[in-house]
Amino acid sequence: MSLQNPLGRVLGLGAAKEGVHHWWVQRLTSIALIPLTVWFVVSLLAMPAYDYTTLVSWIAHGWTPILLVMFIAVSAWHSKLGVQVVVEDYVHGGVKTLSLILSTFAHTLVAAAAIFAVLKVAFGITT
Amino acid sequence: MPDRPLSPHLSVYKFKYTLLSSILNRITGLALTAGLLVLGYWLVALSQGAEAYAKAEVMLSHPFFKLIFAGMAFAFAYHLLAGIRHLIWDTGRGLERRQSQQSAWAVGVISVLLTAALLYWACTRAGVL
Numbered sequence: 088m089s090l091q092n093p094l095g096r097v098l099g100l101g102a103a104k105e106g107v108h109h110w111w112v113q114r115l116t117s118i119a120l121i122p123l124t125v126w127f128v129v130s131l132l133a134m135p136a137y138d139y140t141t142l143v144s145w146i147a148h149g150w151t152p153i154l155l156v157m158f159i160a161v162s163a164w165h166s167k168l169g170v171q172v173v174v175e176d177y178v179h180g181g182v183k184t185l186s187l188i189l190s191t192f193a194h195t196l197v198a199a200a201a202i203f204a205v206l207k208v209a210f211g212i213t214t
Numbered sequence: 215m216p217d218r219p220l221s222p223h224l225s226v227y228k229f230k231y232t233l234l235s236s237i238l239n240r241i242t243g244l245a246l247t248a249g250l251l252v253l254g255y256w257l258v259a260l261s262q263g264a265e266a267y268a269k270a271e272v273m274l275s276h277p278f279f280k281l282i283f284a285g286m287a288f289a290f291a292y293h294l295l296a297g298i299r300h301l302i303w304d305t306g307r308g309l310e311r312r313q314s315q316q317s318a319w320a321v322g323v324i325s326v327l328l329t330a331a332l333l334y335w336a337c338t339r340a341g342v343l
Contacts, residue, residue, distance in 0.1 A: 114304060117297050128290060132335050137271065139264045146260070159253070166247045173240060194250075201254040204261035213263050 109168060116165035123158045143208055152209035156202050163198035167191060235318040239296040242289040249286050284333055291328040295321045 091101060130151075135141060145151055167190065174186045207213075227233065252274075259270035273279065299317050302308050308317055 114301065117301060121294065121298070124290065124294065128287075128332070132332065132339065137275075139260070139267045139271075142260055142267075162246075162250055166243075166250055169240075169243045170247060173244065197250055197254040201257045204254075204257040207261040208257075213261075 109171075113165065113168045116161050116168070119157075119161050120165055123154065123161060126154060127158050143213075146205060146208045147211065152205050155205045159198055159201045159205070163194045163201075167194040170194075231322075232315060232318045235296065235321060238292060239300075242293040242296070245285065245289040246293055249289070252282070252286075283336075284329075287332045287336075288325065288329040291332065292321070292325040295325050295328070 089096070095101060130145075134145065146155065170190045171187060174183060174190065178186050256270060256274065259267050299308070299321055302317075303314075308314060
């Protein structure tokens with residue numbers, strides 16, 4: 088038996104039951120980001136030079152594009168979840184909804200553009 | 215929105231460094247979100263060929279950006295360690311007051327040392343040191 092009253096049910100009030108999923112994915116992405124971010128930072132610092140040729144051959148080589156794509160996707164996802172919590176805590180009303188929509192769109196756009204760029208370089212498509 | 219009662223807010227709590235460690239995790243997280251934009255810009259410039267990248271390289275090697283990268287190194291170090299602290303909390307460990315105060319200190323001190331190590335590495339390889 089549900090303790091929710093019929094009007095509340097019709098209006099869709101109460102928890103959306105998505106909190107646990109948000110919490111879990113934030114933890115999952117945290118764990119994945121420990122090795123991914125350490126790999127990325129160490130790779131950047133160990134890079135012999137930051138000129139075009141060196142970087143292009145680094146991105147195209149071996150596991151780099153695969154790790155880079157995962158790094159970008161997981162970072163963007165984790166960041167989207169984190170920004171969402173901050174917005175929900177400090178922004179209220181209609182501005183909150185608008186901010187959440189903009190944050191989601193911006194994260195998706197940055198991730199898509201960055202992943203596409205990595206693939207272009209990895210496949211040797213230079214324009 | 216109707217005026218609803220608010221739960222106790224920031225201003226009613228006495229300031230403690232554990233509070234600082236919590237807010238710093240948020241601030242460094244947001245800084246890393248900004249870093250994601252720089253990463254995107256850098257990769258897209260790279261994918262547009264040598265000429266486009268040369269322009270980005272000039273901009274990103276400006277002293278202002280070097281300062282940004284130094285800040286990013288701290289944000290990375292702090293958020294990484296504070297994140298590990300959170301993951302340990304999630305297993306139910308380290309939640310006692312004294313333990314959380316000690317881990318707040320540990321995260322602060324180790325993240326500063328880690329940042330120093332990262333910056334030292336960056337400076338030696340750039341020929342500054």
